Amino acid sequence: GAVVSQHPSRVICKSGTSVKIECRSLDFQATTMFWYRQFPKQSLMLMATSNEGSKATYEQGVEKDKFLINHASLTLSTLTVTSAHPEDSSFYICSARKPGQNTEAFFGQGTRLTVV
């Protein structure tokens, strides 16, 4: 089956620093990937849609300058949390779907970000 790999699985950083999270589709080309955020005991909230070769589409209330998304190739999207603050601590998950098919979304393993 299709596999989406996300890295790192866990990161701790200091306030004010930036953190980059990678999401790779391993056996298919994903022109579109999605980034979600999940707070404890809450559901996944879509942050943005990452489009290969063009600007990401952000959901309402998500700061595009804070959460930079780059989708430079058909298999890689990155999310950079800039100038991180403790309130950015959360679980971030990416997903991708096989192009041209009405299939389930495949999720990365998720990244637990802790900002201290």
Added chain:
Amino acid sequence: EDKVVQSPLSLVVHEGDTVTLNCSYEVTNFRSLLWYKQEKKAPTFLFMLTSSGIEKKSGRLSSILDKKELFSILNITATQTGDSAVYLCAVVRPAGGTSYGKLTFGQGTILTVHP
């Protein structure tokens, strides 16, 4: 705005019980509905439902979609402690002009199965 509502939000049962989880939705341009199981990390896929009235089964789990009444149910029979997890449903609709739909998730149902 798309809306997906799951109920109950939490459920505690004993091994061997049967549970029914509900998911109702209001979305424009519905494509399909997905069920996921989430334990510690990323959600794992359970079912994708596109057509009304066709039950999907996988072992002790089954699910069905009603597109007229806009809801789906997930049944788990003879529950085991390993079924303890958060169960998420999500609806899929196209993202912009592409055919790769984005997901709108419900709040999830926290299922706890006691021995």
